[in-house]
Amino acid sequence: MIAHKIVPNISVDCVVFGFDFEKLNVLLVERELKDEKSGEVIIRDHTLAGYHIFEDEDLDSAAGRILKGLTGLDNIFLEQFGAFGQLDRVSSPRDKRWLDYINKGFADRIVTVGYLALIDNTKVTLRLKERNVSWFPVSMVKEMDLAFDHKYLFYEALEALQRKVKVEPIAFELLPDYFTLSQLQKVYEAVLGTSFDKRNFRKKVAQMHYVIALKKKQQGVAHKPAQYYLFSREVYEKTRKGRISFII
Amino acid sequence: MIAHKIVPNISVDCVVFGFDFEKLNVLLVERELKDEKSGEVIIRDHTLAGYHIFEDEDLDSAAGRILKGLTGLDNIFLEQFGAFGQLDRVSSPRDKRWLDYINKGFADRIVTVGYLALIDNTKVTLRLKERNVSWFPVSMVKEMDLAFDHKYLFYEALEALQRKVKVEPIAFELLPDYFTLSQLQKVYEAVLGTSFDKRNFRKKVAQMHYVIALKKKQQGVAHKPAQYYLFSREVYEKTRKGRISFII
DNA sequence: GCAAAAGTGTTACCGGTACACCCATGC
DNA sequence: GCATGGGTGTACCGGTAACACTTTTGC
Numbered sequence: 280m281i282a283h284k285i286v287p288n289i290s291v292d293c294v295v296f297g298f299d300f301e302k303l304n305v306l307l308v309e310r311e312l313k314d315e316k317s318g319e320v321i322i323r324d325h326t327l328a329g330y331h332i333f334e335d336e337d338l339d340s341a342a343g344r345i346l347k348g349l350t351g352l353d354n355i356f357l358e359q360f361g362a363f364g365q366l367d368r369v370s371s372p373r374d375k376r377w378l379d380y381i382n383k384g385f386a387d388r389i390v391t392v393g394y395l396a397l398i399d400n401t402k403v404t405l406r407l408k409e410r411n412v413s414w415f416p417v418s419m420v421k422e423m424d425l426a427f428d429h430k431y432l433f434y435e436a437l438e439a440l441q442r443k444v445k446v447e448p449i450a451f452e453l454l455p456d457y458f459t460l461s462q463l464q465k466v467y468e469a470v471l472g473t474s475f476d477k478r479n480f481r482k483k484v485a486q487m488h489y490v491i492a493l494k495k496k497q498q499g500v501a502h503k504p505a506q507y508y509l510f511s512r513e514v515y516e517k518t519r520k521g522r523i524s525f526i527i
Numbered sequence: 528m529i530a531h532k533i534v535p536n537i538s539v540d541c542v543v544f545g546f547d548f549e550k551l552n553v554l555l556v557e558r559e560l561k562d563e564k565s566g567e568v569i570i571r572d573h574t575l576a577g578y579h580i581f582e583d584e585d586l587d588s589a590a591g592r593i594l595k596g597l598t599g600l601d602n603i604f605l606e607q608f609g610a611f612g613q614l615d616r617v618s619s620p621r622d623k624r625w626l627d628y629i630n631k632g633f634a635d636r637i638v639t640v641g642y643l644a645l646i647d648n649t650k651v652t653l654r655l656k657e658r659n660v661s662w663f664p665v666s667m668v669k670e671m672d673l674a675f676d677h678k679y680l681f682y683e684a685l686e687a688l689q690r691k692v693k694v695e696p697i698a699f700e701l702l703p704d705y706f707t708l709s710q711l712q713k714v715y716e717a718v719l720g721t722s723f724d725k726r727n728f729r730k731k732v733a734q735m736h737y738v739i740a741l742k743k744k745q746q747g748v749a750h751k752p753a754q755y756y757l758f759s760r761e762v763y764e765k766t767r768k769g770r771i772s773f774i775i
Numbered sequence: 776g777c778a779a780a781a782g783t784g785t786t787a788c789c790g791g792t793a794c795a796c797c798c799a800t801g802c
Numbered sequence: 803g804c805a806t807g808g809g810t811g812t813a814c815c816g817g818t819a820a821c822a823c824t825t826t827t828g829c
Contacts, residue, residue: 345784406780459781460782460783461777461780462780477781477782477783478782478783479801481782481783482784497781500779500780500781501778501779502778502780502781503779503780503781503782504781505781505782506779506781506782
């Protein structure tokens with residue numbers, strides 16, 4: 280393995296969202312520091328998935344590399360939601376102690392670029408146990424301790440997700456390749472924190488010609504089996520409407 | 528004046544838009560390099576308004592500082608539209624030569640944070656002539672030479688502006704405090720590159736209760752004088768609709 | 776046969792769009 | 803009085819929202 284030189288004052292942090300057909304979850308990494316002598320736990324909290332960028336990679340590659348490391352997946356949906364450079368973002372006593380401890384030559388002043396990542400839960404559950412990484416319901420984050428300004432970054436990412444999901448077909452990134460309309464509805468509801476009328480929802484989806492019914496149906500379920508659908512990006516790109524009107 | 532230490536590998540670049548009641552313009556800084564002996568012009572092109580951040584300021588402050596320097600204005604509308612860290616963004620021969628020439632200790636690898644700035648033209652026209660800075664019609668940029676990846680940044684900013692203007696009340700940032708409805712319509716048209724029906728546009732504005740008619744009317748114009756309006760952010764914040772529906 | 780989720784239509788209202796003429800002012 | 807931009811209403815259409823029952827399957 281080649282040793283890459285890190286850029287000491289620039290990092291990327293990924294807010295990775297996943298959907299378990301019930302609720303929206305976020306991927307967090309456990310951070311633990313024990314006193315070397317007493318074994319007493321000094322720090323135990325969580326961080327976003329992030330790391331410094333390398334001298335020889337750009338920002339998107341750095342984010343991709345981090346996600347690949349955590350999930351084993353390439354081609355994850357990734358989009359910036361902001362750059363954060365507050366002077367004090369890395370300087371709480373707890374965080375300073377942590378930085379001293381890991382001692383990798385990071386700067387005191389770190390600007391981080393936040394990436395929103397959406398992943399299909401069904402493709403990753405396996406790999407997570409190998410690492411101190413796990414899914415947490417989005418609703419639980421507000422009671423958790425997160426390192427640095429990561430709680431702030433998390434909420435910025437969540438807002439970006441909520442904004443974008445209304446306007447771009449990104450909800451599909453949280454679902455498997457084949458999904459039912461109920462699952463699709465639940466993603467939207469989980470992300471936006473609302474609920475929709477089933478019939479109206481389906482009428483709307485019916486107008487999205489890029490959501491295509493398959494021959495396949497659910498099997499082995501104790502109710503009327505649902506039709507599977509897929510999202511076609513090609514059809515989307517061809518048929519997207521150029522809505523020019525602006526909103527009140 | 529205190530000497531601030533710059534961060535050699537992090538900059539901000541501001542894409543400053545202005546509106547002259549006709550078309551959308553962008554503020555660009557002339558860059559010129561002459562050969563010391565022959566006086567021959569080696570580089571003459573334009574750059575965005577940008578500079579490295581200082582060790583003791585955050586990203587927003589850096590952008591604010593740069594704008595203050597160019598326009599004399601505080602409280603300009605400022606919003607990030609992305610962070611850019613391509614490995615080659617600063618490495619064309621021309622740009623390398625320029626960096627050698629100014630020789631301020633910048634790094635080879637610079638990550639820049641792009642800021643979208645919207646300013647009220649009527650408040651700045653005075654100060655510009657003092658500097659090698661001027662307004663260019665947005666439509667002219669495609670034929671211009673811009674430094675580094677600034678043309679790319681410019682178009683990213685323009686797209687961000689077009690996206691946001693449909694969804695947030697930022698068009699007002701490009702207008703004076705008091706404006707007529709025709710002026711408002713023209714801003715939207717200039718930004719989005721479309722045209723709207725006058726009656727429909729006014730019906731829409733009538734539903735924006737945060738656009739408030741004043742007693743004042745235009746004076747000295749060779750036609751029916753127009754009513755002035757103002758944008759009230761307070762009313763906007765109070766009455767904004769929580770549209771939850773998503774778009775096809 | 777019953778529990779569980781899938782699937783389906785109608786009506787009422789509102790917002791969007793298309794479209795043409797009169798008004799107030801300066802010169 | 804004429805040129806210039808300001809200002810206004812109506813009819814149609816399509817999208818959104820509210821609402822309840824039947825269907826298919828596993829057990």
